[in-house]
Amino acid sequence: GGGVSPVNMDAVLHLISEDIYIDIKFLSWSNGNDSPGGGFSYERSTDPTSSTAEIEPGIYVTLYPNPAQQAVRIMGLESPEAMRYQIYNTMGAVAQSGLFSPQASIDIANLPKGVYYFRIGDYQLA
Known part of the structure; x- marks a missing residue:
């Protein structure tokens, strides 16, 4: 279907229950056309070590x-x-x-x- 692909777009993920913001960029996105489910790969630009x-x-x-x-x-x-x-x-x-x-x-x-x-x-x- 139509719509805008999130691939290669800078985004901010907000984990509401923890009130955490994570800067990410999706590198790939699949919607599961060939198999059940879907998936994505991403790059995280915020420091995950602290x-x-x-x-x-x-x-x-x-x-x-x-x-x-x-x-x-x-x-x-x-x-x-x-x-x-x-x-x-x-x-x-x-x-x-x-x-x-x-x-x-x-x-x-x-x-x-x-x-x-x-x-x-x-x-x-x-």
Whole structure:
């Protein structure tokens, strides 16, 4: 059918439930004429290796690496004191919690693969 092809067009994907914007360019698009379903390939122009959040006006913290398998670090926290953290799964259950020093990493090796949300003190990071 007619319509405009998304191939080679710069676009922004908005994941509404997470309020995340991703800059992408579709490289190919198929509608499944020869088989059930369809598919696409894409190029992502936003950095997928970290998650940055503005915790107060003008104060940003970055959680990296993202995705991670063993440990994550949080850059941008100036507190010399240990801070409380919670890691939530997508169902909202606490998967891990504890105290961490902003200069240290948080061990996540025991968490199953998945999407998690971090809360540090009163601030939430995806």
